[in-house]
Amino acid sequence: MYARKKSVTDLTMLDVGCGCNAFGDVNVDLYVDDTEHRSGWIKGKINPKTTPNFINATCYMLPFPDNSFEVVYSRNTIEHVKDPFRMLKEMVRVSKDKIIIGCPHRYVAKHISPMHISFLNITWFVKAFQKLGLYAINCYYSEFAKYPHFMFPLIQIPEQITCSARKLTK
Numbered sequence: 147m148y149a150r151k152k153s154v155t156d157l158t159m160l161d162v163g164c165g166c167n168a169f170g171d172v173n174v175d176l177y178v179d180d181t182e183h184r185s186g187w188i189k190g191k192i193n194p195k196t197t198p199n200f201i202n203a204t205c206y207m208l209p210f211p212d213n214s215f216e217v218v219y220s221r222n223t224i225e226h227v228k229d230p231f232r233m234l235k236e237m238v239r240v241s242k243d244k245i246i247i248g249c250p251h252r253y254v255a256k257h258i259s260p261m262h263i264s265f266l267n268i269t270w271f272v273k274a275f276q277k278l279g280l281y282a283i284n285c286y287y288s289e290f291a292k293y294p295h296f297m298f299p300l301i302q303i304p305e306q307i308t309c310s311a312r313k314l315t316k
Contacts, residue, residue, distance in 0.1 A: 158216040162205050162237055163223025166192050170219060172199045174208060205233040213242045221248040225262045231274055238278050238313065245280070246310045247271070251287065271309040280311035 161170030175192055194200045203209050205220075205227060218241040224230045237245050249266055268285040275283045288308040 160208075160210070160215040160218045160240060162208070162218060162220040162233070163226070164192070164197065164200075165222070166197075168197045168200070169221075170199075172201065172210075172215070173197050174201050174203050174205070176202065176204050206236060208236050208240050210240045212239055214240045216242050217244045217246060219246045222250070225249045225264050225266060228263060230264045230266060230270075231277075234274055235278060238280065241313060244310060244312050245275075246308075248288070248306060248308045251305055251307055266307070268307055268309070271307065275309070275311040279314055281314055282312040283309075284311070285309040 159170040159172075161168055161173045164170065164173035164175050177192065192200075194202065201209060205223065206229070218237045220233075220237065224233055224247055227233050234245070234247070237247075250262070251267060268287070271285050272283055286308060288306045
């Protein structure tokens with residue numbers, strides 16, 4: 147049996163900063179010649195020919211009309227941009243309903259890669275979502291360091307943050 151090709155109206159998820167592991171119905175990234183994926187531990191090139199529905203674009207100006215996708219998703223990208231609020235605002239603009247973001251916690255991001263330039267925590271995401279008029283905000287630490295931090299040996303440092311929010315429906 148053949149799989150039915152998706153039409154434009156069936157495209158419900160946008161992956162912003164997809165890298166070499168694209169999850170969306172439409173996948174956007176600025177860099178197509180990465181020799182090392184920006185998440186630091188996944189190696190590989192972004193191949194526009196093999197990445198489904200790939201569009202080469204910046205996260206600051208997504209080439210889609212307002213309210214284009216049910217879900218706008220991004221993982222391990224927002225810590226690489228100079229203006230994370232502007233990226234988030236653009237993701238909200240093209241989303242009909244839900245925004246999902248994952249990124250390393252600010253303490254971990256500082257030590258993992260010199261390519262990390264924005265150091266975010268849950269408080270930043272909650273305030274940014276509220277400023278953009280979103281509701282049903284869910285921000286939590288999704289992973290913790292497996293070993294104690296050298297500066298805080300008695301506690302585990304959060305490694306990964308997962309955040310989601312919904313738009314207000316009119």
